[in-house]
Amino acid sequence: MRWSKSLIPTLKEDPQDAEVISHKLMVRGGFIRKLSSGVYSYLPLGFRVLEKVKNIIRQEMDAKGSQEVLLPALHPPEIWKKTGRYDILGDVLIKFKDRHGRELLLGPTHEEIVTDLVANNVKSYKELPLILYQIQTKFRDEPRPRFGVMRTSEFIMKDAYSFDCDAGALEASYKKMYEAYCKIFERCGLPFIPVEADPGMMGGSVSHEFMVLSEAGEDRIAVCLKCKYAASVEIAACKLKTKAGPAKEKILPIAQVDTPGITTIEKVSELLRVGAEKLVKTLIYKADGNVVAVLLRGDHEANETKIKNYLKAAALELADVKTIEDVTRAPVGFSGPVGLRNVRIIVDNAVGSMANFITGANKKDTHLINVNASRDFESKEFADLRMIAKDDGCPMCGKPVDVKQAIEIGHTFKLGTKYSDALGAKVLDKDGKELSAVMGCYGIGVTRILAGVIESNNDKDGIIWPLAIAPYQAIIIALNMDDKKVKEVSEDIYAKLSGAGVEVLFDDRNETAGVKFKDADLIGIPIKIVVGAKNAKKDITEVKDRRSGIVTEVAVKDIETYLKTLLG
């Protein structure tokens, strides 16, 4: 392709509305343009990268025997009501009415649709295992799209669904997909980490997220450098440093202290000159409408996923001010477990081993000191309810873990029979008995892969695409198109390489050398073929590696062979 004929609108300056590096570079390099919040156009370069990634996905999915399909984006709501997810997804679903007043929604994911397809068309165990996948645009009304294509309301996803006769067979399908995912991400040049994760609204038991470490990531994962344990902080179990049980400290008499206007852990800890670890915070939640008090050590962070899972609640949110005041009969900031009536109290394990701690007094401007669980309030329910933090013990080996920011690029789930039961995806087994298909589902954020790759492959000059997904493998930089020899040599190389099937971009613009070098680096083409006047006269060209910067002089007549070697 000739640059002069391409739509590659590069920018010298960072766009005003971009924060993270991948977003800035994708816009500056002319890969994407924003239409509205969370909605992007992919320009020719961006489109080419997407196609490369899709093809890698197709190859690896096909290699595992899964079959590509294309399911509709337009869904009738009834099918979503059958599984209950019409309400669970709520405002995430983009809904509207057709001319007949019939409601329709745009597919945010396709468990319901694919299960319905299988329910209607697969009848025998002999047809299983079956894995179907598609690459398609998903629509989700995101509360807050951000960071370029990292989180958008419209995005391309590869989603796959496996159907098996039993748990053992699901295990085999799940393993296949897991392997395919590792290959896909490796080929895309992503330094990924598979972690254990929470299945969330998808349901099911086991789930893995495929993460790419990045400051720009929206998720946090706990990683152990010692034993390779890695898990989403949402599910990483918190080990107690000391055994639970009665505290060894001498129990002191409970007392009130005045804390006027002191409503936060930091301020209480400052006023009373004790560390936050001596405080217990009482968070009032609403779980499916029921009020619950959650007790956590002052320096610990609540883990709403664990709380939700413990309570088996579908929805969990911090209670509003009015509810808190009703329940505690005190302003927000003075909640405590002592005297809290008619409220279920659940206690984080770490609080179980504390003695003589400080809590709110359920009374304005007052806290309590020397509170002790068994003596001062009823505490029957203990559980792991907090978020793991840096230097907490690894759940596997006990050594300190690190907590890092990461981008989720893939997610796999063992779903079980949740969807097949709801939608009647049953087959007859050997004995003629009906059984519900045991399902798994497997997603890859195709558009998000681009962001992930750029986040982990860039330098001050721009993107450094891994060869496998670069929009072009090589770029010919003709330093001066007015120089007859330069033009002749670069045209010659362009013809040769194009003929040899090399994906090559020919920068034939009437721009200065500087502009061409800067643009080539910005858009991240792995191999630069520089044609300058001096070398052209000698029928020599320079081949420069984008990542290493290493330059090799190559005779024009050998360029085709040389490139083929480089490209493997």
Next chain:
RNA sequence: CGGGAAGUAGCGCAGCUGGCUAGCGCACCUGGUUUGGGACCAGGGGGUCGCGAGUUCGAAUCUCGCCUUCCCGACCA
């Protein structure tokens, strides 16, 4: 949805304490000189100053309302 910031040419910005014809850099068009890391000269095109109302002789500038975008939080497959 709560908190914060911002909307002036395609992009990045200045102007804004009430005053002339709305300006700068980049990009774009024409001609010329250039060409090894974001060239130079000359000429030129491009604007409902986010939208609406109000105050005023006069509003990009002041007031109010709305919209949009970004950041933090909530939410998140």
